Amino acid sequence: MKAAGAVLWRDADGDVEVAVVHRQRYDDWSLPKGKLDHGETIPACAVREIEEETGFSCVLGRHLRQVSYSVKGVPKTVDYYAAQTVSGSFVSNEEVDLLRWLPIAEASELLTYEPDRDVLAEFARLPADLLVVLLVRHAKAGKRSEWNGDDDLRPLSDAGWRQAAALRTLLPLWAPVRVHTAPRVRCVDTVRGVAEDLDVEMVEEARLSEEGYWPDPDAGLVRLLEVAADEGRAVLSSQGGVIPSVVQSLAELGGLRLEEIPCKKGSTWVLAFTRPFGTWSTSDSPSRWPTLVSAHYLASALARP
Template identity: 40%
Template sequence: MTDMLRAAGAVVWRGDEGDPEVAVIHRPRYDDWTFPKGKLKAGEHMIAAALREVREETGMSVVLGRALPPIHYLNKGRLKRVDYWAGQSSEGEFTPGEEVDELVWLPLSAARDRLTYAWDAGLLHALAAAPLATTPLVLVRHAVAGSRQDWTGEDALRPLDSVGRAQAATIAQVLPAYRPQLLVSSPSLRCVQTLEPFSSDIRLEPLLSEEHQDGDKTPALVGEISVPAAVCSHRKVLPHVIHTLSGKDVHLRKGAFAVLHRLGDQVVSVERYSS
């Protein structure tokens, strides 16, 4: 069976979230109007690919919001999946080039009329279906740290292994999508090392550890975070925190993460990703 082609992009928006404008690009090679997107490079995380493709095709950096429904279609007889996110424009300026020669900012109704493909127009419905300006909370299960049974020292000092270090490097490439202003971690070394490739400015919280977690205090601690943030903890801690905050049952593999998009105290969407 032929592997599915993977691509990623964003519906880039600006202005009033109640009446936003979106960026629609023209590609001379195909003579079409569409949203910025492109194929994943080998080993590239789809979130990192979305950031890169938006930057390459529009010149802009974005802050990712909610995931939008993925698009599937046949490309030369091969199934292709494109993952999209809402992306708020934050900085940068468009410069015409060979791949993209024109970019226009349009309100949703005009963008729908301009777009070449019906599936792109469908993304606009999803964009308008829930709040755009949300606050991301990234909850990370620590990366792979070898076998607990094979480690002879104190468990809190068990470090990441080579697989875990690669996962941590991927997480560092993904976190810029959410612009975290705060990093919080269990004091366990494997949790700290999972976030360190992104930044060493990490606040340690014993309530996020396996030994000192509390069924009420730990979710309250995380729920009180009001800025974009990344939190790293353990398998025995995170499912309860996520369920308490969102009502969703989410279990994470080592190195995986959940993104909770919040509007005040309300969680409007929950996404789960591997690294």
């Protein structure tokens, strides 16, 4: 059994407050969460459940952790995200009769279950307001051996277009405002729908294509940090020969330990960075650069059966 939820937070005059809900059925205080619907992804479930239980629409941030336990002998996992409120208001409903906005320490004291307190502690470990880059590997394209034209022009396959359509639904859950892409047709078409929905022009990133990255990996890495530091969240579509190296290098710079760095076609790395100090430029000391503090891998934008 799979479920998803979030630490829902808001800015209260410069301080962070989080939402804790009371479920009348269990007479407990918990973080908002709920089970996946059929054909739903885990991130989409988190957003839907938050709105159903709290009345607030939200924007997802970093993945916090997965909690596992059993319900009547059935294994259950719950994936928790950080999520910032966008709009809405609480109205008592069938599942939740009370909601309290509290500072983190007070919320932790009120929560009934230790795993919820652990999730909240992970949320509190880092700043709530982080930069986010959604680093996407292009969707499936026809086999290179079966394509006689310029490889830059190799198009998406039917399966690839299905992946691109799913990404068009998934990626907006993090509210990106910019779309960047390596200059390959398969990379461009993977995120074209996202750009169309945002009504923005895609920015080509030659240094983040395979041909542009490997002659000077440091320059490609700096370019990704520039994308991260720009105002607003970003989608960046690239290639399998680039993404693992970029993620590994960013993780090493940020002191993150990643056991492995998978990179399936149509997958997404949700990369969260600290904000740079003041006005930032690449000539500054690396200590002032955006720092990768969270990296979460989504193997597919398609819901599992």
